[in-house]
Amino acid sequence: MLKKRARLWLAICVMASLAALGACGGKGGDDTAGDGGGDKGTSGTKYAPTGNEGSIAGKINLTGDAPAPQPIDMAQDANCKTNNPNPVTETVVAKDGKLANVFVYIKEGTTADGKKIADFSFDTPSSEVVLDQKGCHYIPHVLGMQPNQKLKVTNSDPTGHNIHALPKSGGGNEEWNESQPNGAGPITKTFKRSEILVPIKCNQHPWMKAYIGVVKHPFYAVTKEDGSYEIKGVPAGTYTVIAWHEKGSEKTAQVTVPAKGAATSDFTFDAAAMAFGPQSDSLQVMPAIEFPMLGRH
Amino acid sequence: MSKGLHRFTVFVTGATLFLIVAGALVTSHDAGLAVPDWPLSFGKVMPEMVGNVFWEHGHRMVATSVGILVIILNLWLWRREKRVWVRRLGLVALAGVCAQGLLGGLTVYLWTPVAVSTAHATLAQLFFCTMVSLSVFTAPGWSEPRAALAEKGSPPLRYLCLAAAAAILVQLILGGVLRHSAEWDEYLPAGLVMTHVTGAVVVALLLVSSIFITHRRHAGETYLTRPAQIAGALLALQLCLGVAAYVTRLWSPSAPQPRNPMVGITVAHVACGALVFASTIVLALRAFRVLRDEVAESVPDYVSLGAAPNWRTEN
Numbered sequence: 001m002l003k004k005r006a007r008l009w010l011a012i013c014v015m016a017s018l019a020a021l022g023a024c025g026g027k028g029g030d031d032t033a034g035d036g037g038g039d040k041g042t043s044g045t046k047y048a049p050t051g052n053e054g055s056i057a058g059k060i061n062l063t064g065d066a067p068a069p070q071p072i073d074m075a076q077d078a079n080c081k082t083n084n085p086n087p088v089t090e091t092v093v094a095k096d097g098k099l100a101n102v103f104v105y106i107k108e109g110t111t112a113d114g115k116k117i118a119d120f121s122f123d124t125p126s127s128e129v130v131l132d133q134k135g136c137h138y139i140p141h142v143l144g145m146q147p148n149q150k151l152k153v154t155n156s157d158p159t160g161h162n163i164h165a166l167p168k169s170g171g172g173n174e175e176w177n178e179s180q181p182n183g184a185g186p187i188t189k190t191f192k193r194s195e196i197l198v199p200i201k202c203n204q205h206p207w208m209k210a211y212i213g214v215v216k217h218p219f220y221a222v223t224k225e226d227g228s229y230e231i232k233g234v235p236a237g238t239y240t241v242i243a244w245h246e247k248g249s250e251k252t253a254q255v256t257v258p259a260k261g262a263a264t265s266d267f268t269f270d271a272a273a274m275a276f277g278p279q280s281d282s283l284q285v286m287p288a289i290e291f292p293m294l295g296r297h
Numbered sequence: 298m299s300k301g302l303h304r305f306t307v308f309v310t311g312a313t314l315f316l317i318v319a320g321a322l323v324t325s326h327d328a329g330l331a332v333p334d335w336p337l338s339f340g341k342v343m344p345e346m347v348g349n350v351f352w353e354h355g356h357r358m359v360a361t362s363v364g365i366l367v368i369i370l371n372l373w374l375w376r377r378e379k380r381v382w383v384r385r386l387g388l389v390a391l392a393g394v395c396a397q398g399l400l401g402g403l404t405v406y407l408w409t410p411v412a413v414s415t416a417h418a419t420l421a422q423l424f425f426c427t428m429v430s431l432s433v434f435t436a437p438g439w440s441e442p443r444a445a446l447a448e449k450g451s452p453p454l455r456y457l458c459l460a461a462a463a464a465i466l467v468q469l470i471l472g473g474v475l476r477h478s479a480e481w482d483e484y485l486p487a488g489l490v491m492t493h494v495t496g497a498v499v500v501a502l503l504l505v506s507s508i509f510i511t512h513r514r515h516a517g518e519t520y521l522t523r524p525a526q527i528a529g530a531l532l533a534l535q536l537c538l539g540v541a542a543y544v545t546r547l548w549s550p551s552a553p554q555p556r557n558p559m560v561g562i563t564v565a566h567v568a569c570g571a572l573v574f575a576s577t578i579v580l581a582l583r584a585f586r587v588l589r590d591e592v593a594e595s596v597p598d599y600v601s602l603g604a605a606p607n608w609r610t611e612n
Contacts, residue, residue, distance in 0.1 A: 067551075070552070070553045071553075072553045072554060073554065076347065076348055076349070076351060077347040077348040078347075079347065089553040091553075159347060159348070160339075160345075160347075160348075160350075162330065162331060162333060164330060175408060177330055177333060177408055178333070179333040179334075179339065181339070203327065203328065203329070203330040203331045203349060204328075204331045204347075204348035204349045204350060205348050205349070206326065206327045206328075206349065206481065206554045206555055207553045207554040
């Protein structure tokens with residue numbers, strides 16, 4: 001067996017190796033819901049319209065040169081090109097300085113008669129929200145719904161897909177992962193709690209992504225191609241409105257909605273900040289250096 | 298000693314390295330959950346190999362093939378191999394590949410949690426280590442009479458080599474944790490990156506020390522210097538691949554899909570890590586084979602008589 005000195009050397013060497021574990025960090029950017037998760041939307045005074053509701057409308061502007069859509073190589077599944085002959089990314093969809101696929105919602109606020117919007121409960125809509133898979137893309141790319149509202153996932157492609165919802169750990173929504181072959185019936189799911197936003201991905205086609213904003217109330221919208229949005233039926237009051245984009249940016253505004261009136265709130269995003277997306281606690285080494293050959297698939 | 302058995306063992310070891318590459322491709326393409334069921338794929342033995350199903354099911358096919366090869370190897374060992382401890386090591390390899398299969402199924406059922414995925418990656422390296430050891434032990438040169446060599450200094454080289462191998466194993470585990478800690482389009486956590494870099498420094502120090510001392514104390518012994526040189530060359534390549542893997546990964550968050558340069562370099566980094574591990578194991582085993590603290594004038598070469606190195610004598 002090992003002699004005493006040899007055992008000492010071996011222990012020192014192994015401990016030196018294990019000492020590297022001392023700086024072990026956790027998974028970057030992974031949020032845990034310390035507040036116990038999102039709102040189910042069913043607690044509190046039931047909200048009833050008073051007839052004095054107004055609306056919030058506006059446009060999302062994009063300053064600077066928007067990152068150009070990147071071509072997607074779908075060679076690994078030729079069936080994808082049947083419905084999408086020239087596939088490009090939809091991470092940043094911008095036209096004439098306006099930004100699409102921005103999720104705008106009321107985060108908090110107080111109605112004109114002094115009640116907090118968070119204290120209300122809202123009926124779960126009976127209508128379904130549809131997420132389709134066509135051309136090996138999720139359509140729409142960003143959508144909103146309320147807790148316990150039905151999400152109907154359909155497959156319009158001549159190939160199979162895999163729908164993987166990745167809600168935040170500890171947020172109250174369960175992760176799910178389902179396969180949906182070509183011709184299969186729709187998959188119906190719900191999210192129990194509000195969450196901004198639940199990423200959806202396909203494990204068979206890694207470029208496929210969608211985002212679902214689950215909000216306890218119906219006061220949300222997704223900007224169109226012209227960057228415009230409108231949130232209707234908002235009770236008169238003062239609110240914090242958030243505009244969220246998947247490249248990590250979030251803009252905030254305080255908006256006062258008059259009774260039976262329309263409030264306007266525009267937001268502006270910076271294209272340069274979107275170039276590298278959300279930054280975790282990562283190291284970056286010379287990000288400005290171009291490596292053209294690395295950009296080719 | 299059967300040359301055919303040794304060659305087949307080396308072939309299975311090579312197949313195991315190919316399996317590690319196949320597994321790394323699954324991770325780099327984010328294909329771990331492309332097939333939602335196990336052990337069948339979409340309820341079939343052979344599904345349509347499109348999209349990421351190609352990588353995931355391909356990995357399963359290679360794994361099944363390696364499992365069959367290990368079974369054949371064990372049958373051959375039990376028929377031809379006289380050393381009981383070698384036959385038992387073959388059973389360890391068989392248990393390892395079976396456990397790997399079950400862990401692989403667990404990653405699918407549990408949706409690839411970091412701990413299970415890392416355990417799957419770690420066991421893969423340990424299984425590879427077992428196969429490399431079997432290749433060494435079944436080599437004709439292992440059982441040939443060989444003069445014992447004195448250690449000639451402190452620290453004892455054979456324990457330094459063992460420490461280097463242990464450090465590499467820890468580094469492989471850290472690499473597995475790092476790989477599975479973020480999606481392909483996310484930045485790697487800085488803390489884990491620094492931990493892995495620190496591990497690389499520790500590995501480099503221990504392995505370079507081992508290589509240096511091997512050449513200094515036993516310059517004429519190619520039985521030791523050759524695996525040391527190979528380990529050194531692979532270490533240099535591995536460090537370069539590590540830097541390249543990190544740099545290419547920086548562009549992933551802005552890419553629409555896993556890019557070939559990032560995938561290729563990262564998979565090469567995984568494979569080279571396995572080869573560094575293998576070469577260090579060969580060096581360590583050979584060091585234990587020939588090195589002694591003190592060498593008497595006539596020392597029976599128990600290993601050539603069929604014994605395991607420095608262990609109890611068995612028939």
